[in-house]
Amino acid sequence: xxxxxxxxxxxxxxxxxxxxxxxxxxxxxxxSDQNMDMLIxxxxxxxxxxxxxxxxxxxxxxxxMRWTPWLYGIGLMLLxxxxxxxxxxxxxxxxxxxxxxxxxxxxxxxxxxxxxxAWVMVKQPMPARLGTVILGFIVVLVPxxxxxxxxxxxxxxxxxxxxxxxxxxxxxxWRLIAILAGLAAAAAPLAxxxxxxxxxxxxxxxxxxxxxxxxxxxxTIQSAIAVGSGGLYGKGWLNGSQSQLxxxxxxxxxxxxxxxxxxFGFIGSILLLLVYLFVVGRxxxxxxxxxxxYTRLLCGSLAVTFAIYVFVNIGMVTGILPVVGVPLPxxxxxxxxxxxxxxxxxxxxxxxxxxxxxx
Amino acid sequence: xxxxxIKDVFREARLFTSRAVAIxxxxxxxxxxxxARLYYLQVIEYERYSTLSKNNRISLVPTPPxxxxxxxxxxxxxxxxxxxxxxxxxxxxVDDMDMLLDELGQLIQLSKSDLTLxxxxxxxxxxxxxxxxxxxxxxxxxxxxxxxxxxxxxxxxNARLERNYPLAESGVxxxxxxxxxxxxxxxxxxxxxxxxxxxxxxxxxEAYYEDELRGKSGFEQVETNAHGRIVRxxxxxxxxxxxxxxxxxxxxxxxxxxxxxxxxxxxxxxxxPSSGEVLAFASTPTYDxxxxxxxxxxxxxxxxxxxxxxxxxxxxxxGRYAPGSTIKPFMGMNGLEFxxxxxxxxxxxxxxxxxKGGHRYRCxxxxxxxxxxxxxxxxxxxxxxxxxxxxxxGIERMHDYLDGFGFGRKTGIDMNGESAALLxxxxxxxxxxxxxxxxxxxxxxxxGQGYMLVTPLQLASATSALANEGIRMKPHFLLAEQNPMxxxxxxxxxxxxxxxxxxxxxxxxxxxxxIDVTSSARGTARRIGANSPYKIAAKTGTAQVIGIKQNEKxxxxxxxxxxxxxxxxxxxxPADNPRIAVAVIVENGGHGGSTAGPIARKVMDFYxxxxxxxx
Numbered sequence: 001x002x003x004x005x006x007x008x009x010x011x012x013x014x015x016x017x018x019x020x021x022x023x024x025x026x027x028x029x030x031x032s033d034q035n036m037d038m039l040i041x042x043x044x045x046x047x048x049x050x051x052x053x054x055x056x057x058x059x060x061x062x063x064x065m066r067w068t069p070w071l072y073g074i075g076l077m078l079l080x081x082x083x084x085x086x087x088x089x090x091x092x093x094x095x096x097x098x099x100x101x102x103x104x105x106x107x108x109x110x111x112x113x114x115x116x117x118a119w120v121m122v123k124q125p126m127p128a129r130l131g132t133v134i135l136g137f138i139v140v141l142v143p144x145x146x147x148x149x150x151x152x153x154x155x156x157x158x159x160x161x162x163x164x165x166x167x168x169x170x171x172x173x174w175r176l177i178a179i180l181a182g183l184a185a186a187a188a189p190l191a192x193x194x195x196x197x198x199x200x201x202x203x204x205x206x207x208x209x210x211x212x213x214x215x216x217x218x219x220t221i222q223s224a225i226a227v228g229s230g231g232l233y234g235k236g237w238l239n240g241s242q243s244q245l246x247x248x249x250x251x252x253x254x255x256x257x258x259x260x261x262x263x264f265g266f267i268g269s270i271l272l273l274l275v276y277l278f279v280v281g282r283x284x285x286x287x288x289x290x291x292x293x294y295t296r297l298l299c300g301s302l303a304v305t306f307a308i309y310v311f312v313n314i315g316m317v318t319g320i321l322p323v324v325g326v327p328l329p330x331x332x333x334x335x336x337x338x339x340x341x342x343x344x345x346x347x348x349x350x351x352x353x354x355x356x357x358x359x
Numbered sequence: 360x361x362x363x364x365i366k367d368v369f370r371e372a373r374l375f376t377s378r379a380v381a382i383x384x385x386x387x388x389x390x391x392x393x394x395a396r397l398y399y400l401q402v403i404e405y406e407r408y409s410t411l412s413k414n415n416r417i418s419l420v421p422t423p424p425x426x427x428x429x430x431x432x433x434x435x436x437x438x439x440x441x442x443x444x445x446x447x448x449x450x451x452x453v454d455d456m457d458m459l460l461d462e463l464g465q466l467i468q469l470s471k472s473d474l475t476l477x478x479x480x481x482x483x484x485x486x487x488x489x490x491x492x493x494x495x496x497x498x499x500x501x502x503x504x505x506x507x508x509x510x511x512x513x514x515x516x517n518a519r520l521e522r523n524y525p526l527a528e529s530g531v532x533x534x535x536x537x538x539x540x541x542x543x544x545x546x547x548x549x550x551x552x553x554x555x556x557x558x559x560x561x562x563x564x565e566a567y568y569e570d571e572l573r574g575k576s577g578f579e580q581v582e583t584n585a586h587g588r589i590v591r592x593x594x595x596x597x598x599x600x601x602x603x604x605x606x607x608x609x610x611x612x613x614x615x616x617x618x619x620x621x622x623x624x625x626x627x628x629x630x631x632p633s634s635g636e637v638l639a640f641a642s643t644p645t646y647d648x649x650x651x652x653x654x655x656x657x658x659x660x661x662x663x664x665x666x667x668x669x670x671x672x673x674x675x676x677x678g679r680y681a682p683g684s685t686i687k688p689f690m691g692m693n694g695l696e697f698x699x700x701x702x703x704x705x706x707x708x709x710x711x712x713x714x715k716g717g718h719r720y721r722c723x724x725x726x727x728x729x730x731x732x733x734x735x736x737x738x739x740x741x742x743x744x745x746x747x748x749x750x751x752x753g754i755e756r757m758h759d760y761l762d763g764f765g766f767g768r769k770t771g772i773d774m775n776g777e778s779a780a781l782l783x784x785x786x787x788x789x790x791x792x793x794x795x796x797x798x799x800x801x802x803x804x805x806x807g808q809g810y811m812l813v814t815p816l817q818l819a820s821a822t823s824a825l826a827n828e829g830i831r832m833k834p835h836f837l838l839a840e841q842n843p844m845x846x847x848x849x850x851x852x853x854x855x856x857x858x859x860x861x862x863x864x865x866x867x868x869x870x871x872x873x874i875d876v877t878s879s880a881r882g883t884a885r886r887i888g889a890n891s892p893y894k895i896a897a898k899t900g901t902a903q904v905i906g907i908k909q910n911e912k913x914x915x916x917x918x919x920x921x922x923x924x925x926x927x928x929x930x931x932x933p934a935d936n937p938r939i940a941v942a943v944i945v946e947n948g949g950h951g952g953s954t955a956g957p958i959a960r961k962v963m964d965f966y967x968x969x970x971x972x973x974x
Contacts, residue, residue, distance in 0.1 A: 225411050228407065228412075277387075319396075320392070
């Protein structure tokens with residue numbers, strides 16, 4: 001059967017993930033003022049996330065495919081429930097409280113949307129025709145709109161991205177892509193009016209952070225100083241003055257890259273990007289090896305989405321993208337997104353273990 | 360078939376590979392973009408950012424705005440800001456806190472409560488924020504510290520404005536107070552609006568008009584030396600002070616009202632009927648809000664919290680009391696509305712029964728009032744008449760009509776935490792208790808007993824509607840706002856009339872009866888009207904106290920005292936041109952006419968005649 005033994009683990013991919021987790025603990029130790037409590041909590045979350053990954057790695061892709069519409073349907077229902085609860089409770093809500101844990105349906109959709117789009121795409125032979133593409137876009141659009149309403153623009157865009165990547169990988173024609181890109185560019189001024197004030201402010205801040213140095217510009221200015229003053233070699237572990245002296249807000253969560261970059265410099269940043277590229281590359285390779293189209297599309301999307309996360313986060317910290325609440329995957333402190341990420345890697349592992357033609 | 364499928368599979372795999380390669384290339388481009396940006400920041404611009412970071416000379420300091428002042432309707436200050444020398448500590452900059460406090464204590468007097476408060480605040484706030492250790496240092500103390508300041512790293516002497524309530528206990532249930540922003544507040548507020556601000560309104564007007572009073576923070580770009588001390592200001596955006604508020608309250612009337620209540624528990628609300636302006640709003644006992652500003656020590660707080668007199672409770676706004684006989688004028692209106700002739704007589708033998716030989720509902724006058732029409736039954740407060748009226752109307756008609764006077768719903772006054780109290784109905788009882796409505800409950804509702812509950816504010820508001828020809832004005836506290844930038848005082852129009860609820864023929868009948876309550880020989884409050892230069896329309900009330908929990912802490916005398924009836928009184932005056940409507944509730948005060956009535960009289964005397972009550 002599979003060469004990787006009964007655990008269904010791709011040791012190459014795993015080594016990349018473990019490297020990132022290790023880096024996470026190192027940076028977090030510095031970013032949290034050497035707070036062992038936070039370190040232990042993060043380790044426990046990582047442990048839990050790896051267990052989830054190993055569990056999912058043992059589920060055959062065929063089964064995942066069969067479950068796909070159910071998962072998507074339940075996810076949609078939960079999104080509606082959360083939205084309704086939010087309306088009744090007069091405030092934004094993103095999660096369902098299960099007593100012990102808070103469950104965010106949008107986290108579930110991070111997997112369910114690409115799965116469902118892939119499921120729709122493989123019903124027809126590829127390259128996907130216009131009808132299938134439209135159907136795919138509808139599958140993407142419905143949860144996206146529901147999540148925008150929460151309101152969580154960042155997550156909804158990432159989820160939309162993960163679905164659109166599947167449609168692209170399924171061979172949507174280049175001509176259509178060009179038309180859509182043209183339309184999107186034309187609609188950009190309209191989108192400006194649909195944004196909330198605070199979202200517009202973030203974009204203005206991107207262009208001129210000193211317009212509101214204590215407010216919306218503060219993050220951008222301080223993290224640019226941190227990154228820039230790191231220089232080629234960095235100030236050394238635990239020696240980042242920007243980080244250690246509280247200049248960087250949210251330095252253990254969304255802005256942890258600023259701490260890393262200040263302390264390990266340009267060289268360190270290149271190395272970190274290489275580790276990420278390694279993980280993404282290996283994931284894409286697994287996708288190409290997969291035995292049937294559904295798995296291929298899904299794995300491809302998971303790999304690309306992971307890369308988008310990295311790009312958006314580092315782009316935000318270095319000031320080329322507006323501030324959106326996207327953590328640096330596997331490194332930022334916090335558990336909500338880690339589990340869904342590792343579940344995704346579980347799917348990749350499963351695809352790898354089942355990559356040979358069986359019949 | 361399988362041939363075709365295999366061909367498809369290979370084609371799809373090839374297609375996927377080409378697309379994956381395209382995306383892979385895109386990712387290299389994006390990674391290149393990030394690298395270029397990092398190269399720009401960390402290599403090309405390194406010198407600049409390094410300088411910025413190394414010296415970190417320029418820092419931004421928010422400057423807090425001056426909080427708006429609060430005045431009464433005659434411009435008497437109720438809430439002001441007084442300068443205070445405060446000693447503040449940034450815990451992160453202190454190496455050995457115990458030693459520091461010890462040495463500081465030898466220089467400047469630090470009381471035990473200063474120290475416990477400081478330690479408590481230290482736990483609650485981030486270590487890089489400065490925390491007040493002591494405020495209101497004398498000039499001498501400030502001087503002593505200034506000379507020795509080099510010894511105390513992380514300690515700063517600042518001149519701050521501190522909120523102060525000059526009238527102390529008087530009017531605390533209107534004004535409320537500000538307090539330090541707590542962890543729980545942080546979840547509710549937009550921190551961007553509180554840069555450099557440590558206080559917010561916690562209660563009363565201070566909380567309700569927080570946004571108006573707060574003002575807007577500014578900031579200064581300052582240059583600091585290596586020790587973090589400010590050398591010069593590079594540029595500054597000034598803060599904008601908050602708005603000054605003028606309230607409808609007359610602080611002298613408020614003081615007279617509270618004094619008239621003496622040591623009794625209860626509430627008094629006085630409203631100008633034509634506008635809804637609240638003239639006095641007292642809940643007794645009161646307490647001094649000033650210690651709450653910097654944080655009250657836990658012993659003093661426990662004393663207030665655990666007192667059986669519950670001074671912290673805003674009785675005027677949230678106290679729920681059976682209205683007793685004060686409901687009768689409104690019941691009378693209700694009867695007239697449903698075509699009961701005012702001349703129709705009911706015989707009062709001293710009790711009322713629903714069925715022959717059934718349960719006897721007693722009149723307060725056990726010997727009976729004899730034959731009573733509507734006017735007399737209000738003047739003499741005959742219970743049997745209103746038992747009979749209530750039975751005729753039924754609870755649904757009573758509910759729907761009294762609802763128009765605002766009973767059972769919030770008045771919408773500009774203060775948080777108002778109680779809606781309770782106006783019962785069949786639906787309410789089914790929903791709240793899952794029980795049917797019994798006819799006997801309708802009967803006792805007719806004299807304001809049973810489930811029905813009102814707040815003193817509701818009662819005053821309904822009374823002012825009677826005085827104002829049936830138009831109920833929404834009660835409110837805010838009279839005018841002053842923008843301190845231009846000094847102009849702009850009236851704020853919060854007047855809002857509710858739809859008229861009374862047919863105009865009916866109203867003089869009830870008003871005349873209420874006048875006779877204080878002026879006719881048989882009126883239940885004839886002593887209140889005696890030798891009054893102006894005419895008073897009023898109604899007395901006495902409400903049974905039910906459901907007081909036995910508590911081991913009470914001695915027997917005390918329990919007996921706290922089972923005594925509540926005394927109620929509603930009035931407006933002058934009856935021909937009403938300028939003030941009052942509702943008084945004295946807990947366990949016994950009979951309304953003798954306990955609550957004189958309080959209302961003192962309030963009206965002062966407001967209408969300027970007459971100070973005798974001590």
